[in-house]
Amino acid sequence: MPLIALCAGDGIGPEVAAQAVRVLDLIDAKHKIGFEYVEAPVGGCAYDLYGTPLPAESLEKAKKADAVFLGAVGGPKWEKLDYSVRPERGLLGLRSEMDLYANIRPAKMFAPLVDASTLKREVVEGIDLVVIRELTGDVYFGKPRGVEKYEGGKRGVNTMVYTTPEIERIAHVAFEIARKRRKKVCSVDKANVLECTELWREVVTEIHKEYQDVELSHMYVDNAAMQLIRNPKQFDVMLTGNIFGDILSDEASMLTGSIGMLPSASLNGKKGMYEPIHGSAPDIAGKGIANPIASILSMAMMMEYTFDNGPVAREIENAVAAVLEKGFRTADIYSAGTSKVSTTEMGDLILKELK
Numbered sequence: 603m604p605l606i607a608l609c610a611g612d613g614i615g616p617e618v619a620a621q622a623v624r625v626l627d628l629i630d631a632k633h634k635i636g637f638e639y640v641e642a643p644v645g646g647c648a649y650d651l652y653g654t655p656l657p658a659e660s661l662e663k664a665k666k667a668d669a670v671f672l673g674a675v676g677g678p679k680w681e682k683l684d685y686s687v688r689p690e691r692g693l694l695g696l697r698s699e700m701d702l703y704a705n706i707r708p709a710k711m712f713a714p715l716v717d718a719s720t721l722k723r724e725v726v727e728g729i730d731l732v733v734i735r736e737l738t739g740d741v742y743f744g745k746p747r748g749v750e751k752y753e754g755g756k757r758g759v760n761t762m763v764y765t766t767p768e769i770e771r772i773a774h775v776a777f778e779i780a781r782k783r784r785k786k787v788c789s790v791d792k793a794n795v796l797e798c799t800e801l802w803r804e805v806v807t808e809i810h811k812e813y814q815d816v817e818l819s820h821m822y823v824d825n826a827a828m829q830l831i832r833n834p835k836q837f838d839v840m841l842t843g844n845i846f847g848d849i850l851s852d853e854a855s856m857l858t859g860s861i862g863m864l865p866s867a868s869l870n871g872k873k874g875m876y877e878p879i880h881g882s883a884p885d886i887a888g889k890g891i892a893n894p895i896a897s898i899l900s901m902a903m904m905m906e907y908t909f910d911n912g913p914v915a916r917e918i919e920n921a922v923a924a925v926l927e928k929g930f931r932t933a934d935i936y937s938a939g940t941s942k943v944s945t946t947e948m949g950d951l952i953l954k955e956l957k
């Protein structure tokens with residue numbers, strides 16, 4: 603029986619997770635898969651209950667499961683806590699303890715949402731790119747780190763680190779994914795300034811020799827940020843490190859209209875954690891207006907990458923597309939002439955399409 607660990611998390615996390623689970627339940631009933639779930643509290647909610655954002659039991663459950671679904675973590679309630687117990691540490695802990703080094707963040711435009719983008723139609727229409735972000739290295743995990751006393755004041759330190767094997771394995775993921783797409787990889791670094799990313803460029807170039815059918819280009823991260831706005835359609839696969847990927851994937855998401863639309867997968871082989879790329883959005887939590895689509899599409903990615911079930915993934919994606927086509931929108935993607943619906947109503951509509 604496929605086992606899924608559920609970490610609904612904080613803020614709008616539980617609201618969007620609930621809709622995603624409804625979708626999976628329906629898929630389960632329809633295709634007789636037999637999913638089993640286990641709840642694994644992570645984030646601020648776990649801190650409140652157990653005094654840690656990643657309780658050992660939750661980690662154990664996540665490791666045992668075939669796949670993990672995570673809603674979102676964090677919120678103002680926990681912002682004053684020490685770094686070591688902030689909700690975000692729960693998420694980062696899961697990523698590193700499970701060695702989920704490959705973060706896949708697709709930014710695909712759903713045609714009916716062209717007008718929800720802040721950019722011009724001709725710039726964003728038909729966008730279909732994917733950011734491959736390395737997820738367990740870089741300044742996120744490099745040592746030394748911390749804030750220390752320094753000359754009467756303080757000094758904050760984080761360290762950008764990448765080793766050859768870490769770069770090699772993420773480069774393989776990017777080239778493999780590019781092979782199934784338009785066969786173009788753009789590797790993003792800051793090799794003109796940072797030695798660590800000079801190594802990145804060197805290793806990616808080396809691995810590329812095994813993928814001569816894929817076209818490789820390199821871009822500095824500042825230029826990449828600019829090019830994403832100027833002409834995003836030039837990109838197919840963007841390969842980059844943890845911190846640049848964090849920033850560029852938020853930027854890429856906005857091209858498609860709303861950060862509330864985009865799913866992600868964090869993988870190590872078939873094992874994966876699936877989460878919407880948006881955060882816990884404390885400002886709208888509990889209001890029933892959050893967009894559950896990113897979570898629902900994350901379940902589609904789970905079907906594709908962990909359970910090798912492309913057809914069911916397409917079924918979910920098509921149901922989402924059909925609901926958007928009919929003009930239903932949550933508040934974040936609403937525009938004049940469409941019908942505004944709540945989180946649950948959006949779930950209902952997608953379920954109806956799936957039936």
Ligand code: IPM
Nearest residue numbers: 675676690693694848879881
């Ligand atoms: C993301 C988020 C996380 C990150 C935070 C919540 C730690 O921004 O998944 O992109 O920085 O990786």
Ligand code: MG
Nearest residue numbers: 848849852879
């Ligand atoms: Mg981010």
